[in-house]
Amino acid sequence: MSHFIDRRLNPKGRNLGNRRRFIGRVKQHVKEAVDASVRRRAIADIEGGDKVAVPRDSLLEPSFRHASEGGKREGVLPGNRAYRAGDEIPKPPAGAGGAGRQGAPDGEGEDDFVFAISRDEFLDIFFEDLELPDLVKRTLEGAAVQKNRRAGISVTGSPSNLDLSRTMRNALGRRIALKRPRDADVEALRARLFELEMRHAPDEADRAERRRIEAELAEALRRQKRVPYLDPLDVRYRHFEPHPEPRARAVMFCLMDVSASMGAREKDLAKRFFVLLHLFLTRRYDTVDLVFIRHTHQASEVDEDTFFHARETGGTVVSTALVEMLKVVEDRYPPSEWNIYAAQASDGDNYQGDSLRCAELLDGAIMKLCQYFAYVEIIGEAEAQILRDQTRGTELWMGYRGVANRWPNFAMRRIAAPGEIYPVFRDLFSRREKEAQDG
Amino acid sequence: MARVADRGLLFSGPDWSFDTLRRTTDAIEAIARTDLGLDCYPNQIEIISTEQMLDAYSSTGMPLMYKHWSFGKAFIHHERLYRKGARGLAYEIVINSNPCISYCLEENTMPMQALVIAHAAFGHNHFFKNNHLFRQWTDPDGILDYLEYARGFLKDCEDRHGARAVERTLDAAHSLMSASVFRHRRPPQPSLREERLREERRLREEEAAQHYLWSRIEPARAPGLPETDAAERRRALGLPEENILYFLERHSPSLAPWQRQALRIVRNISQYFYPQRQTQVMNEGCACFTHFHILNRLHAEGRIEDGAMLEILHSHTSVLTQPDFDSPFYGGINPYTLGFAMMQDIRRICEQPTAEDRDWFPAFAGSGDWRALLGEAWANFRDESFIQQFLSPKVMRDLRLFAVTDTEGEDVVRVSAIHDEGGYHAVRDALARSYDLSTRSPDIEVIDADLAGDRLLRLRHRMRNGIPLDARDREATLGCLRHLWGYDVALEEVTG
Known part of the structure; x- marks a missing residue:
């Protein structure tokens, strides 16, 4: 039972x-x-x-219930010591909270x-609503969790994982091996016995057959009882083992102008921007490769230390960095296997005419490869006042604006102070307001 | 193991296995059936982990429940208390369903499992199956199906109408949950199939109602129903109505069909728990009496070791502790203690009555047949009537019960009666009254709603002994009610 x-x-x-x-x-x-x-x-x-x-x-779950004070109440209490009927017990003075709990020991307010x-x-x-555009498509949601994967079968498990067909197959095999009489055979014996019993005038052969069949039937029933139809031995469960879900890989390109016009202040701002992006990517991906490309009038891939600290002199040709990035992608990061992110920081200076080529490179090749391309223009605090208008700016800024209009996964902002980085970062990666509302 | 079996023991040592569990359960069942004559649903005993126990706690003890933030809050709350060591977990949870599901914690030792199985899988189980309130008001065959359906339905609603809208509706419905039971008339028991049909019909109606033409057509008024006649109007609405959600489900002018269905679900769950709220003392008393009797008998027969029995008795007594009213641990009368003490006392009165018992309980003192008497009590009473009928002077003396009255405006609390000759009746009456749900929960009714006029929904709270509603909760709950009704709501508090 x-x-x-x-x-x-x-x-x-x-x-x-x-x-x-x-x-x-x-x-x-x-x-x-x-x-x-x-x-x-x-x-x-x-x-x-x-x-x-x-x-x-703010977590109130209200209901209609009696107030704790007011009216006439009666109650029954256990453990009387010395009270007699008619005794009066003074109430604790109001506000003292007679039977109230003493303060919580861990100092948290009740x-x-x-x-x-x-x-x-x-x-x-x-990271609330900081999700990168199109991210959902390529990354696995909640990729950090372990997922259960089928891992063969087992003899123990929870009923919901019962492998019915395998269990029945085992049962069938065991029944055959141990020669358990089939229900149909038993039925046939019974029918034959019934038929013999119904004969009006059984002759000797009938009686002999009847005895034989009775014995056979008894034996069959005994066997059936001995060899159960379904035995705990037959039961199999589907077995699952937790398996870490593979997360997608990402590579993040940090592009930065290191010409003389980028001072320590600009580089510091750029670094903070890169750090936040990196933090965000490590959250989303198991492995995040970093590629640092610095450029003056020529670009080169360098290590992180060099990227931020070494000095370089020369002109400024932004497109060289983009070309270098394309080259690295082609060499090491096939877009079919890697999610590609790029973050570019610059002060907006560029060799005359090169901005057009940058826009062409982005339109023609890079934007197709990238999940996201973020550009920040680091400006002086004085300039920030002047450059409030997004539609005006350096040649590079104007060129990138065209790209931004054509590609939803291209974003650009100007920043002037450390305090502006986080809002910019949020802004850069936040889902568009409208999308959020529709969704 | 062979050694253990040779000695006739069911188990030995603290570790349990499914073998010992099975063997022990069979032994318990044999005594439950033949000796106590219990009549139980088939048992489904599930071994669960602590996390699963916390989970069951937070969804009102049910094995499956729809999703709502308040259950998450309860989970966090219980988990925190548990992790801090402020509170242990229940050893078991038992569900009034057929088959009767009881959850046993994996951390229990084998003696504890024996205790828990005798307590829940036989004591509570018998009570669920036989007590008239449960028989009449709950549907143990269908409850799990119904909850499954409710969960699916509300999840579907979230997909369709947004999680926020469903949450608001459920919040509001939960606030009215305790004021939404049929106390007197038998609620209709919907089968799963009927429920599905009802839902389909509602959806069809919803679609039909969206046709713009319908909003242009004045629905024909039923002839012979002059709408100025307030009494007639109230009669047509079935007023007064004690079940607020039921009234809203049927008559609220602003609810969408799915919201009506959601209210219905909440209301049905509230109704399902109503018998439990009325039979706490009896239910626990029955379970404690059962485990105590069965395990003592197994021990007497030499099937449980002394050590195991000591552990069982230790748990038994700690569950049944009744702190005195002035103790820092006091939290009201312990229903386990009261129920167990009363039932043990009934047995004593049947077997070894004193002159006092013969005086108080002439019908059964000395009758000897305590099994039949307890069986009848378990079947036909609820806490209030059980106390009124069976609380003996001895139990009142043992627990040293005394009654007090606390009147607003006075500086003192008066001791109105104590456990002495002159006070037994008064104490017993007061205790019985305190278990009467109709005095414990506020008496609130919907009394009027003029659907053709200003659509003000009027409710009345009939105050008993001048006890008002909690003001803050009242306002918040009225806010919820307004949300569901769609128009203004007024609550009057009258004495009487």
Whole structure:
């Protein structure tokens, strides 16, 4: 009558859907907590979970219920010591909260509902609506999780994984091997016996046959009982093993103008921009290769240190960097295997006439290969006042504007101060407002 | 293992295996059936991990539930308490379904599993199957199907109408959940198929209603229904109505068909739990009595070791602890303690009555047949009537119960009666009343709604003993009600 089921093997995290809804509900508070710790922490250890305190009021689940005070109440209490009927017990003075709980030992107010968010949830909020365009197409959503994969069969498992056809096949094989009489045969014996019993005048042969069949039937039934139709030995379960989902690979090209016009301040801004992009990409991809291409009037691939610190003199021909990037892509990063991102930082100077060629290179080759191409123009703080108008700017800026209009995955911004990087970064990668609303 | 079996033991040591579980369950079942005469649903005993236990906690103890943020909140809340060590997990959860599902925690030792199985899979199981409230008001054969359907339906709604809209509707419905049960008349029991048909019909109606022509046509008024006649109008709406969600589902002017269905789901779940809320003391008492009797018998027969029995008794007594009213651990009367004490006492009265018992319970004192009497009590009573009928002076003395009254405006709380000759009846009455759900939960009814006029929905709260509603919750709940009704809502509080 009692049946046991081992549920421990069932998939975990059944409550994640509810948790997600809960976090969605208190999004505002979670966001504030995340923003606060982003300000507090260094970029290198941005990743990690955090504690969030939510005022209980915002989680109120109201209902019609009696107030805790007012009216006439009666109750029955256990553990009387010395009271007699008619005794009067003074009430604790109002506000003292007679039977109230003492302060929580961990110092959290009782008015707050405190919970911890995991690293993934933290980053999700941090990167909220920062998703790269077309990213969903190429990357696997939630690629960090392990997925269960079929891994043969096993003799234990949860009922939901019962492999019915294999179990029945085993049962059939065992029944044949152990010569379990088939139901049809038993039925045939019964029918024959019935027929013999019905004979009006059985002769000796009939009686002999009847005895024989009775014996056969008894034997068959005994065998059937001995060899069960389905034995626990036959049962097989589909076996699953967790398997890390392969994540796609990405390569990020950092292109930067290192001519003399790019001073320490400009390079610093550019670096912060690259760091944020890199952080974002490592979140999305298992491996993120970095390629640093610096250029003056000629471009070369260099290591990170050289990229940021070495000095170089020369003119400025931006298109050389693009050509170099194409060459690296062709050599090492076939677009069929790699997601290609590019981030370019420059002060906007360019050799006269070269900007047109840059636009051609982008239109003709690079934009087709790239998931995303981000361009930031680093300008002086004084210029920032003048260059508010997006439609005006250097020749390079004007040339790129044309590209931006033609390619939705091309974005460009001007930045002047460290404080502007994060908003720009958000802005660069945020889904377009309209899309977000439609979606 | 052979050694253990030779000695006639069901198990030995703390570790359990499915073999020992099966053997022990069979032994428990034999005693439950032949000795106690219990009548149970078939058992489905599931071994689960702590996370799964927390999960079951947070979805009101049901094995499957639709998704809602409040369950996520409950999960976080329980998990936090558990991780901090502030609270242990329940050893089991049992579900009123057929077959009767009980969850046992994998971390339980074998003696604990025996305790839990006797408690839940036989004690609670018997109570679910036999108590009249459960028989009459719940549908154990269909509940899991229904929840499965509800989950699918609400998920579908989220896809169709957006998670936000579904969440708002459910939030509002949850706030009215406790005020949405039929207390007196039998609720209709929908089968899964009927429910699907109803849903289809609603969707069809929705589509028909979208045709712009319909909005231009004045629906013909039923003849002989003058709409000025308020009494007639209320009669047509079936007012007054105690089940608020039921009323909204049928008459709200602003709900979409899927929202009506969502309200129906919430209301049905609330109704399903209504018997449990009325029989806490009895249900736990029955389960405790059962496990205590069965395990003691197994021990007496030499099938459970002394050590295991000590562990079982240790858990038994810690569950049944009743802190005194002035203890920092006091949190109300422990239903396990009260129920178990009363049932043990019924047995005592049947077997060894005192003069006092003969005086108080002439019908059964000394009758000897406590099995039949308890069986009847489990089947036909609820907490309030059970206490009124069976609470004996001895139990009141043992628990040292005393009744107090607390009147607004006075500086003192008065002790109105204690466990003495003059007070037994008063204490018993007061305790029984405190388990009467109609005094515990506010009495709120929908009394009027003029659909042809200003569409103001009027509710009445009949205050008992002048106890008002919690003001903040009242306003928030009225906000939810307004959301579902679509027009203004007024709640009057009257004494009486």
